[in-house]
Amino acid sequence: MSLMTSEDKRILKLFQSEDNRLKEQEFSRGFTRNDEVCLAFINEGRAFTDGINITVDPAMDKIFSDDNALRKTSEKLGFTETITDRWTALFLTTRAQEIHECLHIIYTQFPPPALRDKRSTDRIRTVVLAMVDNIIEDAYIENIGVSEYPETEVYLRWGRVSHLYADSPEQGTLSEALSFTEDSTGEKSEEINAVEYILDYCAAKLLYTMTEIGEPLIKYAPYIDKVYPLFYEGSLCGTPAKRHEYACMIFDILEQMLPDCIPEFQLLGKMLGGAGTHGISGNSLGGQSSDGQEAEITRRLFTDFVGNMIEFDKNGEIVSQLINDCADEYSEQNDAVMAVVQPYYVTIPGSQTGAAVMHREIKIKEYHPIPDALLEKSYCMTQRQFSRIINNYKRRFERLIHTEVEYTERKKYFGAGISSKDLTDVKKRYWYRTYHEESTPELAVLLMIDGSGSMRGARRNAAVQASVILHEVLESHSIEHCIVEHRAIYDEPLVEHNILLDFNHRTRDKFNIMRLSADHGTREGLSLYWAQRYIENNSSAKNKVIIVISDGLPAHECSTSSYYPPVSTMDTSNATNRISHSETKIVAAALGSDCYSDLKEIYPKTVECSELEKLPAKLLKMVSDELNR
Incomplete structure (x- = not known):
């Protein structure tokens, strides 16, 4: 797996500046001819739009820092120059997503027609119909993009091909959307796996015409032979409503394979994180209704209508000019940012925390970031999405606290x-x-969030959403709290503690919660001692509690120490027991039934949270229990 270096992270942060966001937002407004379009940068491995708001991830699939992927993508696209610098790769990846979502705004129906279709009788059927719609729409808008806007070809091709060579690809939209059908062992039913395979195969054949897909599995071939021609015809259809009719015909063929499901429409808004092109939520945040424009396709992104490959930029002038422009822009922004106040960090030797001897050579980097304005929109969108839950818990805590x-x-x-x-x-x-x-009872809360690589995707998103809700509720009642992301860097004697929100935070510091990421491992036995030291030194509250969010056992390795179970579990358990006998208490939330029994051995007070949407309620219940202690 490709890991970002500190220099990669610096360049990414520089790219995601407010000036850059505003520049890309102006591009989106000009492209869509709509001055109300808003754009936000996130680091969540997804890009989407609700018809008016566009959200993109410049670091999608970590393409910009993956030298092998950059080389292979450049070769596959026939570039005369290989893209090697990070800034150009970030620009191409961002602009590719941005153009893709702009084309959706122009040509796609909003809200998604699957929500209003009579076939959407339960959760599974709504998801499958929406995904069929989305595959057709993705193919159509990329084809119409190069038909109507030839200058977008380099970006659309980059966005489609680079994903093929990513060393750290994000979970597919379809796989993530159907994850709710998994049983307690994390497995999907045979019927769901069959439908997922058929849709994945058709999507690959339709969207990745530049590569050989191969023959489908024999047992699914009869279904694919029936539905793929409909996918192809739908992707060439210039009328939005008729494209949905093709989706319905495909769905009718696959519907017999779908298991029965109890209707759960109240959960649809949470399935894919709210508003989005790849979601099916009807109550998007400020979303705009649209029937989509009609337009006829004159060519496809990679091939003509016969299937012959279309050569791109034969002389290489477009790519050369793009590389030169990006180099100038990076130099200009890099010079400008040096004059801006920088965040700071404190390095603490592990030997000073009171932790076990095995941690004495490990250093803790206590990082205090400065909030970026570009994170504000992403935070506010999350806050609005869960405003009903936030207000509900504010009222509950009002009765609980003010006695x-x-x-x-x-x-x-x-x-x-x-x-x-x-x-x-x-x-x-x-x-x-x-x-x-x-x-008001005196209480200080320190939320320690597992920042290891296993938290990527849905668990990371759930932790962000829960942190936003927790902060808004506690802040409204003046309860001291701090939110920290912790991780141990593999092959280095280093533990990072990113203090996203400090006890003495300013209002804008809350935007740092959106920085939460997932990489490397954890060294919780050491991190817990640091947490105890930090909460006791920075809060005068009578009662103190450390809440741990984790999805597995601690693991880390470097030249000075190997930290794996059972050693890591025993060390963390010892730390928990020792700290719990002080004035600071420890409770934990286990994200999944698969890790609950293991974490229960480490943290006696552990709450299982298999349904991620219930994490905010679990955390707030922990806080209320401490208030009543």
């Missing part, structure tokens, strides 16, 4: 009654009086 406490004042000249203890008072202050005041 009346009775106080008694003695030695008064008059009052509610006489205190026998004060009858000997020489000033005859025999009386006492009572009064009531609202009291």
